[in-house]
Amino acid sequence: MRDRARTTHRPLRRSARVLALGAAATLATGLLAGCGSDDGDGGGDGDVEISIGVFGQFGFEEAGLYEEYEELNPGVTITQDSITENGDYIAQLRTRLAQNSGLMDIQAIEVGNIAEMTGDLNARWVDFSEHEGVDTEHFLPWKLDQATTEDGRVIGLGTDIGPTGICYRTDYFEEAGLPTDREEVSALFADWESYLEVGEEFAANGPEDVAYLDGAGGMFNAVVNAYEERYYSADGEVNYQDSASVQTAWDLSVQAAEAGLTDQQQQFSDEWNTAFANGAFATVASCPAWMLGYIQSEAGDNGAGVWDVAQSPAPSNWGGSFIGVPEAGDNKEEAVKLAAWLTAPEQQAKLFTERGSFPSSAAAHELPEVLEATHEYFQDAPIGEIFTQASAEIPTTVIGPQDQVIQENITNGLVALEQQGLSSDDAWSGVVSQLDNALAE
């Protein structure tokens, strides 16, 4: 039954052979050449090319900052290389740092990855504090601390931050007989317990099929991020099991879930996005500055004129980035100059106006275009004032290299509790065994 494949032997024409051989040789050479480093021809007659590696729509290019710098500094050309997902971007950056080659002159670093850069890899980065032209004083102290190594090297300059407020829907609050004015709502949210008490009231009097908040995971992040120590103790040890902040945040989230206040959503899932458009919940407990744009794009016309933003009882930082200059770069001096310029207060203010990235520079917060900014979609909320005030209250949080892993596993535990009906104890022990496995060397 088994039939053998028939093989035909037909000699190729010689010319075809030579051609094939040539093609093979070309491919092989191309392959080898691809491995070589591409030496940029920096220098020359004062002409410099500065390359910048970023992820997503970082905003520098979109806000026209490169063009502006090139005009101010004739002879400088800036090229940007962007990778859509930070996950892909950071994987490539890690490999390149390990090989010390293929690095751009300036590289962006997301706050979730800053701890690994200030840790083992810090020697691969230029220390900005050694450069006289760089002013690091204008940054918010906690932002600067995040990019400072134990021995005081500053390896990244802050771009944007994510100070948080609480986003809420005025139409649902009105239906529930709650105040809608953002001052009054802010006063209502005196602490997280009272935030949940308002939730009970909302559940009792509010519209039937609308939940008070999106999910327990969102509640957890809102609470835990406002503490100095979350998953790591001050001496850099993993400590999430005995951490008071994790305990408090877990209990409050469980309370919210068990009281049925949540819509059982996982943040950034498709369902969560659709839930915005459908107006399925009334508040977002941790609503950083950049989330306003997100809500606007997801909720669209349905949410126009009904969302507003109030002060958080305990503002925290969520997200934000840095830019650093790798030691292996060709144009370090020029790159440092550009990095300092890009993160200077005026440029940060411009990035905020153009792109909505909230400045990490305290000096930028004083500028009128930031301080007096309002958000049209959020009923002209004075977001400059709200988030400036919030960012002043944000503590310096201990950041560990595995923060993201720990946080995601804990929020997963809360999903298991909400959606799969686990008890708080079972969900927590699930989290611990997942993390024991994930964190073991």
Add this chain to the structure above:
Amino acid sequence: MTTEHAAAAPPATTGGAAPRPDSGKAEGPSPQERKRIERRSRWYRWDLKFSPYAFISPFFLFFAAFGLFPLLYTGWAALHQASMVNPNEMEWVGFDNFSRLWNDEFFWNALRNTFTIGIISTVPQLLMALGLAHVLNYRMRGSMAFRVAMLTPYATSVAAATLVFAMLYGRDYGMINWALDLVGIDPVNWEAGTWTSQFAISTIVIWRWTGYNTLIYLAAMQAVPNDLYESASLDGASRWQQFRHVTIPALRPTILFTVVVSTIGATQLFGEPYLLAGSENGGAQSQYQTLGLYMYETGWFNLHLGRAAAIAWTMFLLLIVIGLLYWVLTRLVGKSNGEEA
């Protein structure tokens, strides 16, 4: 083959091969002429001997760079404790990364999920493909259109297909729950349940691969000699009996091939479970985390390069074992086949 070569002109690169005009006597080959012929024939011999290797070398060069080297490097990394943050600093740990898998509940969980998803996606898929191929094998109007239609799911990208399915299976706004609601069934939280999520994933796999297997079966069916069917029908065999006693035995090698290919695909299943909820943990309780996904989580999220490499190699070894099993099975099937004939 050889005659053709002798007739071909000498390669252009051999210098000094031009005929010398002053050796014009033409009484048998002169010593120079003989040398020339010798050189020429040596060149042909080499050409004959080595050019085939040169022609297949591109594949092997690429395979060495992108197949063999990663394979060996992964094996090397699997014997080390290494972090993805700094993959150059490796610490030798021997077979620790492998032995720890034995006690790793999440590894067993992933293996179990891979197995169950593999079964519930492969078995119905191949059965359906067989049936569809049988139907398509009848003479009918627009058979070409049907065949092309069968292959379209295969041509879509995993990512696009999975994202659409994820929307269909959505808990609050999914179309399937909406349809269930119409007939009075309570909405199902597909992603959160163990069986429901694995069912959802296998429907994506089935949707994508059934057409592909159908066409393979169809091609094999068309190679079955018609007189077998004729004599079967003369003997009074019904359509179903023909299918069972003529088609299936004739398709045996093809079926085995599709089973092997599907098994490999099922073992490496990654895109569908990864994109169902867009996270590497495969559900809040890893209820649909496959081996591929567990490897990805260990390496790219938890940043343990050595451990991830060990999982990758375990998957590889697992496939070799399965391959050997199938090979033994083929031998057995072949033998019993021989006895029947």
